[in-house]
Amino acid sequence: MTSEPCEACGRSVRIAGGIGDFWSFETDTTGGMTLELADGGEYFLCFDCIDRLPEDRDVTTEDVESL
Numbered sequence: 585m586t587s588e589p590c591e592a593c594g595r596s597v598r599i600a601g602g603i604g605d606f607w608s609f610e611t612d613t614t615g616g617m618t619l620e621l622a623d624g625g626e627y628f629l630c631f632d633c634i635d636r637l638p639e640d641r642d643v644t645t646e647d648v649e650s651l
Contacts, residue, residue: 588628590616591648592630592648593633597615597616597630598613600613600614616630616634617631621643621644622644623645629648636651637651
């Protein structure tokens with residue numbers, strides 16, 4: 585199992601797949617993803633933080649930093 589911290593809240597997020605899951609046959613899903621923002625920023629965020637981002641406009645680095 586591999587994990588990476590969410591860049592907004594700092595929580596450790598599981599990343600599914602890879603060689604770590606090959607032998608353990610883990611079936612858990614990934615808990616976040618990397619987003620490429622309209623202003624060129626790139627962040628790995630957990631799904632809870634992604635849900636808190638604005639939906640009515642393009643997300644910016646300022647939005648991620650405000651989480």
